[in-house]
Amino acid sequence: MNIEVRYYSKSGNTKKIANAIAKQAGVSAKSIHEPIQGEVDLLFLGTGIYAFDIDPELKGYISTLNPANIKMVVVFSTAAIVQSAYEKTKKYLQDQGLHVSDKEYHCPGHYMILRTGHPNAEDIKKAEQFTRSILE
Template sequence: MKTQVLYASMTGHSKKIAHAIAERLSTQAYDLKDNPTLPECDLLFIVSGIYGGDSKPELISFVKSLSPAQVKKVALITSSTRNSAQGSLRQTLVDTGINVEPEEYICQGGFLFKAMGHPNKDEIEGAVVFAQKLVKEPVLS
């Protein structure tokens, strides 16, 4: 199964998570800031935080350019101080016709003095285990 990892990070938390997943899955982590050209894949992990209660607008714009021929399925991994899910990102992917894993891994994020130290080592490992589990499952389940 061809897997890729894309991340959007303002504080570096999503970057840490994405690189841990990419290392364990022996793939590359692409930074949204670099406006990457993603190779075709069976499963794309998108790692990002929630900013101001929603997904990053740049990430929403980027996923609008993806197609089901390029990306068969997406799994969302979120770091959030409010433990919020990626609602608008998920809906944009669905609207694009891309299959989205129903389960989303959400871990505690930290910002300024709120929830400092998050995501911690255990939360990052939890994201890696979540990713490994999905890689072992059929893509279009």
């Protein structure tokens, strides 16, 4: 199975989760600035929420994804205030013609004085468990 992990992270929160997911999947987490080459069975795509939406740069990245080359996308996210980036990210992915898993992983992310210490070791552990459940 060809697995890729891509993320968009301004503060490093989502990058931490991406690295945990990638480790469990036996691949390297890469920024969205590194294009996907070839066909992918499973793309883990991570983001934070910025001003209650996903970043325009991630929207642009999603518009470059070829649904003929990506079988399934699994969304993961971090945020200090909102509960999840899943619905917003899913909409952009589906508008691009991509299949999106109904399973997602979200954890709190540190921003200013909010959610200090997150993602923490427990958040990382849960991300690893989530990844294993997807790969089973």
